[in-house]
Amino acid sequence: MRSLAATQRRRFAELRRDDRAIEGLPVRLVIALVVGVASLSVMLNMVSGVEGLAVSELDVRPAPEVTTPGEQELALTVVDPDGRPVAGATVVVAGDTARLDGVATGRTGANGTATVTVAPTLGPNREQGTLSVSIKPPAGGQYVDRRGNTRVLVVAE
Template identity: 60%
Template structure:
């Protein structure tokens, strides 16, 4: 078999089908991968679940009180071990910041004393969640607590 370089340069048959074969192989590979991922159990645990805060009550009056904040995952299930941080928004807190950790029911109890500024009728307290290390995140804004006069 003595092939010359000039003969190979003139042969265009190998290049004609190459792009089509690559596209077909790619589509078949992606389809097979999606089928395999659906068959494997627990693949969804690789993604981080967004946490949400559910303060109770979510509307309060100025003065000392206990405030419960429930940390829930994307399915609404409680999450234990979450650090709940309550910070002043447009309303004030006498202690500046309140911090508590959620129990096995996903609830953190905070003793707070919200205050409004002079001539202010309402204000907010901001809730931030610090998830335990693992598969949780807190990227979205959480439900805050509304402080109203009267």
């Protein structure tokens, strides 16, 4: 009768020579990876459906989009990705390649539109320039303004 230690040494030596487990291991890993990715995809799809966690990028639609130098009013409509107007946002118009004295600001009403008065000027020997428009989203965290917005083109008469 063999001792327990000798039996364990013999089994360990047999297992060390047996390479069948190594052949099946990569297949099991691939299956586990596929199942894990599928499960993660389902969970992320469920989470993205929760409205409280999602944020929407805002854009502005200026009217008119093309204007001339001199004092005038711009109607700036702030919209969400679906084109719906957003109330309570603050719009800021500043000079870009066209010049403004300071900045013009306005707050959107229930229809998502703010009206600001601007007096753009063009530099010497300039035929055109742009005014930049940025948006400060309403409080609440549902909206962001990370990307560039539509610019207002100023063209010499």
